[in-house]
Each structure stands twice: as structure tokens, then as C-alpha cells.
Amino acid sequence: MRAVFGLVLIVGIALAGGAVMMAKKYIGEYQTALAKERAGQKEIVPTVEVFVANEPLRYGQRLTLENIRKVSWPENAIPEGSFLESAALFPEGKPPHRVVLRAMEKDEAVMAVKVTEPGQDAGITSRLxxxxxxxxxxxxxxxxxxxxxxxxxxxxxxxxxxxxxxxxxxxxxxxxxxxxxxxxxxxxxxxxxxxxxxxxxxxxxxxxxxxxxxxxxxxxxxxxxxxxxxxxxxxxxxxxxxxxxxxxxGLADIEAPIEKQAERVCTIRTRRGAEVVEIPIPCTN
Incomplete structure (x- = not known):
């Protein structure tokens, strides 16, 4: 009887140990999954819908709702001048098209500097x-x-x-x-x-x-x-x-030649009969 009791006790202890190990494993897996979920939530970035080109667009091509679409864009990285609403891109009461001023590739954001005003042509005046x-x-x-x-x-x-x-x-x-x-x-x-x-x-x-x-x-x-x-x-x-x-x-400026000052000659006049003669004398002044 004592042998049976001892055997039952050993089996119970073994089952209890197994249950503890399984519970510990389950709790560990749960905690790991919970940590991954929380980490994933931290990586989620707020987004905003922005209009982008649905196809490559070249200068002079018309821009309509047919060649653009909306995509989710990180809120803190939206290019300046992007269009978030169709009412801003094509205002009510104005022609439903613009003209491309700068080439755009597929999935590139449509910005105000790359297109004309609604209904305006891509002429020189639109660039001034x-x-x-x-x-x-x-x-x-x-x-x-x-x-x-x-x-x-x-x-x-x-x-x-x-x-x-x-x-x-x-x-x-x-x-x-x-x-x-x-x-x-x-x-x-x-x-x-x-x-x-x-x-x-x-x-x-x-x-x-x-x-x-x-x-x-x-x-x-x-x-x-x-x-x-x-x-x-x-x-x-x-x-x-x-x-x-x-x-x-690398030449120096040409200077005007300096004129040589003429020598002063001092004379006196004297009359010799009917003739007047000039006689050189030293200049005193």
C-alpha cells in the first residue's frame, strides 16, 4: 500500500512539474508576442493621402483626374506644395485640368510648382x-x-x-x-x-x-x-x-609722354645804328 502511495506521489509531482513547465512556456510565448505587437505599434507612422502621378508625365501634357491617384504618404514627409484634396487641385468653377511644367515620374507627388494654374497653358507667362x-x-x-x-x-x-x-x-x-x-x-x-x-x-x-x-x-x-x-x-x-x-x-597702363620743358633764353635788345640786335644774357629769375 505504501509502495502504491509513493508511486502516486511521484507521478503527481511529475505531472505538476510538467504543468508548471508548460505554463511557463506559454506565458513566455505570450509575453514575446505581446512585446512584438507593442514594438509594431511604435513603428506605425501617421499618414495622409496625397495625389501622385499615375504615369510618367512630360512638359506640356494635360493633368486630369485620369492620370493621378491618391496614396498614403508619411505625414511628416509631405513635399511642400503637394495636393491633398481634389478641390484644391481642381477647384469648382474652373477648368478640370492643369498643364505639366516639369516632368514627373510615376508615383511622384504632384506639386504646385510642377503644374500650371487650372486651365492655364504652359507658356512663358506661367514661368514668370x-x-x-x-x-x-x-x-x-x-x-x-x-x-x-x-x-x-x-x-x-x-x-x-x-x-x-x-x-x-x-x-x-x-x-x-x-x-x-x-x-x-x-x-x-x-x-x-x-x-x-x-x-x-x-x-x-x-x-x-x-x-x-x-x-x-x-x-x-x-x-x-x-x-x-x-x-x-x-x-x-x-x-x-x-x-x-x-x-x-598683364601690361601696365600706358602713360602719356612727359614733355621736355624748353630751355629759357633771356635776351636784351640794343640798337646798332638802324639795326636792332638781340643779345643773349643769363636769366636771373
Whole structure:
């Protein structure tokens, strides 16, 4: 009887130990799953629906509800100028389309700077900010940076011409930077930034203030204009630059020859009969 009791006791202890181990394992798995769930909740980022391109869009293409769609976008990373509501993109009472100003790839956010106002065409006027004017500059392969210019680039404008007079009637030819950092808004008749290949332009159109337009017009009529491309991330402001032939060759300014002062001659007049004679004498003063 005692042997049976001992056996039952041993079996009970074994079952109790197994139950404890199973409970401990279950609790551990539960705690692990709970920790993963909590970690996943921490990684959830608030999102907002934003309009994006449903297909690649190029300059001049019409933008309608058919070629855009809404996607979830991280709330703290929404590009500035993005459209969140269709009423903002296509306001009621206005034409239900815009025109693409800058090329967009599929799934790229539609931003105000990349499209025109509702119903507006993608002409030069849509690229001009308030107070700015469009002015065309004649260029060629030499003065137009060998065809590497694109709308949206910035250039420094240099004028080469003759000014004033030097010795012996020769005119002084100089090269001077007259306008730094002017923005290009069109190359020939193209205002799109997605130009393929190299274009040897005959004219470039710049956005300038009225006083800058007057300066450029005067410079274009009195000399030759050349353009220098400014780097995309260059925010420096160039100072006034002027170079003439003497500065180019490192020559000193030509000085006017100093005239040799003539020697003073002092004389007295005396009469010898009917003749008046001048006799040299030392100058006392």
C-alpha cells in the first residue's frame, strides 16, 4: 500500500512539474508576442493621402483626374506644395485640368510648382513671377555654352564692347559682367526642362526685372553678350568683373609722354645804328 502511495506521489509531482513547465512556456510565448505587437505599434507612422502621378508625365501634357491617384504618404514627409484634396487641385468653377511644367515620374507627388494654374497653358507667362519680365538674348555655339543650357539654369551675363578713347585715337575694348545669376526660362521656343540631347540655341529667354531688361537691351545693342553657366548648388554672388587687353596681358597702363620743358633764353635788345640786335644774357629769375 505504501509502495502504491509513493508511486502516486511521484507521478503527481511529475505531472505538476510538467504543468508548471508548460505554463511557463506559454506565458513566455505570450509575453514575446505581446512585446512584438507593442514594438509594431511604435513603428506605425501617421499618414495622409496625397495625389501622385499615375504615369510618367512630360512638359506640356494635360493633368486630369485620369492620370493621378491618391496614396498614403508619411505625414511628416509631405513635399511642400503637394495636393491633398481634389478641390484644391481642381477647384469648382474652373477648368478640370492643369498643364505639366516639369516632368514627373510615376508615383511622384504632384506639386504646385510642377503644374500650371487650372486651365492655364504652359507658356512663358506661367514661368514668370510677379514683377518679372521675359527678355530674349541672341546666342550661338560660342556665347551659349555650347548647347548645354536648359530652362531653369542660371547664367552670368558678360558684355564685350568698346568704351572711351585711349592715346592715338584707339578705343578701349573691355569685357564686363553686367548681370549675375539670371534665370533661363526658355531655350529657343522650348520652355520644358526635360530636353533630350544638346541644342545649339539661337536665342535664350531670361526672367529679369524691368531695370535688368533695360541693361540687357542696351548691352545687346552696343556690344556682344556671352553667357557663363552657374552651378546648380552655387549660391555665391559674383562681384563686378572687368577685363581689358592690358589687364589680360598683364601690361601696365600706358602713360602719356612727359614733355621736355624748353630751355629759357633771356635776351636784351640794343640798337646798332638802324639795326636792332638781340643779345643773349643769363636769366636771373
Amino acid at each position: 513671377q510677379k514683377g518679372m519680365r521675359a527678355f530674349a538674348i541672341k546666342v550661338d555655339v560660342d556665347t551659349g555654352v555650347s548647347g548645354f543650357l536648359r530652362p531653369g539654369d542660371r547664367v552670368d551675363v558678360y558684355w564685350t564692347g568698346s568704351i572711351g578713347q585711349e592715346l592715338e585715337g584707339a578705343r578701349r575694348e573691355v569685357t564686363r559682367m553686367i548681370q549675375p545669376g539670371i534665370e533661363l526660362i526658355a531655350i529657343d521656343q522650348s520652355a520644358g526642362r526635360d530636353i533630350d540631347g544638346t541644342i545649339i540655341a539661337r536665342t535664350v529667354t531670361v526672367a529679369a526685372r524691368p531695370e535688368q531688361v533695360a541693361t540687357l537691351a542696351q548691352a545687346q545693342n552696343t556690344g556682344r553678350l556671352s553667357l557663363a553657366l552657374v552651378g546648380a548648388e552655387d549660391d555665391t554672388v559674383a562681384s563686378v568683373i572687368e577685363v581689358d587687353q592690358r589687364k589680360l596681358l
